[in-house]
Amino acid sequence: MTTLALRQDGPGTEPVPGPRRRLLGLVVALVVLVVLLVLSVMIGSTAISPSVVWDALFHSSAGIDQFAIRDFRLPRTIVGLVVGVALGLSGALIQALTRNPLADPGILGVHAGASFAVTVAVGLLGIHDARGYMWFAFAGALIVTLLVLALGSTRQGSSPVVMVLAGVCIGSVLGGAREALQLTDPDAFDAMRYWNAGSIVGRPLEVMWPILPFFAVALILAFAVSGPLNALALGDELAVAQGVRLVRTRVLAVIALTLLAGGATAIAGPIGFVGLMVPHVARWIVGPHQRWIFVYSILLAPSLLLASDVLGRIVMRPVEIPVGVVTAFVGAPALVALARRKRASGL
């Protein structure tokens, strides 16, 4: 059986939570997300009273603070929500696809492809506006993943191991090329500093709208392959015996996760840990059922992202810390704590 899983306890070796616990957890996750959405609009580097926030959201008043809410906090919150959903779901997909609990979208070269393309856009073509280089990031992520998919497909079919190896190799080559470009062009390096850290600041909604249709397609594909991915977790042979078409499932899953992770990276830059950690937490709560893991990841990932972003706004007021930095600080200890739990998520 082809597998990359570090732990070999497959489905069935862990107690599967009942439907009531899953539903209860879902309601709690939804409430947490709503609370964080509200906090994200309420809290910022400037102190604005709740009544003004209310006024800004539900009336057309034209005060400076009301504009600040509508111009900056609201779009930032919406971008955080969308990027979080995309990162969480893409993380769940890559972990299911590779049967590797340490996999995240970056392992297929998504971040490396996006970063290299942005470096070319900024350094060689002089594009400094996020709206301009966003498409380069998206295209870079897509091209690299298609390349990885092609390299990972042999006559015997597609292999997650070869795909991951191809992703790591291409990622390393592009990472080196990116650094070489940035070393010869310090201005490009400077301009990309913040993008590389991963941030949802200053991304107007116009940046996000064009990506949404891709996310919608990816969402449909992800849930379409959730059943076959469940069977795949039992091993290739058993999955085939259950009627799963391996190549089709893997190709559709890769397309979905690339659209999600590529789009999220294009909007916000490479944000680590969300796609890695959230599916773990989801699996811990709901067990190894992919469709539930996907639903939980869709709710929990934006919660983690928004909580990190809010934290980044207030710890060094008035200066802010990029959300990509905070997710690493918040996510790493939380993941270690979870991994040390007895029932931590095997695949």
Added chain:
Amino acid sequence: MSNSPLMRRGAALAAALMSASLVLTACGGDGGDTGDKAAKTRSVKAENGTIEVPVAPRRIVTIGNTSLPFIDLGGKPVGVTEVSDSDIDVLPEEQKSVYKAAEIVGSSGGEVDLEKLAGLKPDLILVQFHSNDWDKVGKRLETIAPTVFWGLDTEWKAFADAIAAAGNVTNALSRQKAEFKEKVAKIQKTYRKIIDDTSFVDVSRGDSSDPGTFYIADIGCSEIARDDVGLDLPEAAEGKDPLAYEALPFEQIGELSKYDVITYPVNAEGQPTEPFVPVVKTNTWKALPAVSSGRALGVFCPGNNSYGPVLRYLDSLDRALATLPAKK
């Protein structure tokens, strides 16, 4: 892991050969292009000590931040390190031509092509860059030609004096200094009441500013407006980093409402600079009292490291202050 004595001797020999080859390249040629006057020397003091430089150097290479100030003083370097396109764009045409006529010897201060530089046979090298870069190449530059080095913290007027003295371009400097004094005095006299009664803030964004952020400029041209002209502009507390080092989120634009007048960067045509456009497009900016009452002034700052661009800045500031509506 330590190197063997043989390897160390090999490395030392290679370094010696390289330095020797650079010296030979620099000293090669017929020497006919440097006359008697250039051969006479005088002493100048700089961060790398007291340097003996030619009385009238003829083949000067400028490295790091020395290129544009030297050209501004009428100097014609034979070699320069690259300057950013945005800095070149705002140069007067004749200075652009001088810059373009010079040989490019490196992309930035620390990345100097020493062989190419030596091939230009300079009789003086002027350098301003980070001390880390100086540590990397300083000694090797000194083997090529007399080299005068200033650190990045050198105050701009002292820097202009020093570069003019070292490069023998003091005539232009005297003229520029007199003009600077005259312009400052004129602004102070014309706008005395505004200077005394008005709180200003200078805000900006650069090409490399993080998306969704701006900063309060308290260095560069803003420093000249505050320290020389006397405008009431915010300044970092003693011993603290400049305010300009803090990237403020756009949300903080509303905090600017406590100032009477806001100045912001515009290009030579008077339009907001490209990096600053996202700020002026926000509704929060448009709702600021200073902006809605016509008290947000676009000011052109082509540079602040020599008198030429500073004089152009003062002209722009003068024109901007002239448009200021009376305070209600």
